[in-house]
Amino acid sequence: MDIKALIRDIPDFPQPGILFRDITTLLQDAAGFKATIDALVEKTTYLKPDYIVGMESRGFLFGTPMAYQMNAGFVPVRKPGKLPHATYSVEYVLEYGTDRLEIHQDAFPAGARVLVVDDVIATGGTAAATAELISKCGAELVGFAFLSELTFLDGRKKLPNVPIVTLIEY
Numbered sequence: 001m002d003i004k005a006l007i008r009d010i011p012d013f014p015q016p017g018i019l020f021r022d023i024t025t026l027l028q029d030a031a032g033f034k035a036t037i038d039a040l041v042e043k044t045t046y047l048k049p050d051y052i053v054g055m056e057s058r059g060f061l062f063g064t065p066m067a068y069q070m071n072a073g074f075v076p077v078r079k080p081g082k083l084p085h086a087t088y089s090v091e092y093v094l095e096y097g098t099d100r101l102e103i104h105q106d107a108f109p110a111g112a113r114v115l116v117v118d119d120v121i122a123t124g125g126t127a128a129a130t131a132e133l134i135s136k137c138g139a140e141l142v143g144f145a146f147l148s149e150l151t152f153l154d155g156r157k158k159l160p161n162v163p164i165v166t167l168i169e170y
């Protein structure tokens with residue numbers, strides 16, 4: 001299954017100079033979507049996560065079916081002001097300015113094993129901030145899984161030293 005062929009490239013979105021990797025065409029393809037989730041699950045099962053953490057919003061699309069298949073819980077990391085209960089918050093640097101991500105303080109029991117899932121790792125800022133949130137919660141980060149990696153940005157150098165699984169490289 002050529003998963004890469006199901007991802008659509010959109011030049012200059014959301015701003016000039018960005019080549020956006022559009023996964024809606026992959027989600028539309030029943031066989032392609034299933035193959036993607038199966039491959040992500042197969043490559044991360046050995047990490048034995050108790051929870052999958054997905055980042056708003058495309059991390060939800062890949063993280064929740066993985067959690068279902070792996071008998072793990074799912075925990076969302078969201079943009080500011082979306083989570084209704086007490087949160088931890090981490091600010092991180094974007095190309096222009098800063099942004100913030102939040103997680104529920106009571107998302108995990110002590111010592112839970114956590115796998116972080118998102119569609120793309122670009123600069124690594126989002127994933128690094130998520131790792132910080134998991135650490136604030138007192139849980140154990142056991143790895144990252146990304147559908148694709150923009151290798152020229154070397155985002156993985158921002159991440160803690162745990163296994164990083166990717167299916168596609170650009």
Ligand code: AMP
Pocket residue numbers: 018019020021022055058118119120121122123124125126127155
């Ligand atoms: P990062 O720079 O690694 O923090 O990426 C920020 C977020 O933007 C991630 O959740 C990615 O899903 C998304 N993203 C970054 N670059 C792209 C791209 N070229 N195409 C699609 N999504 C992207």
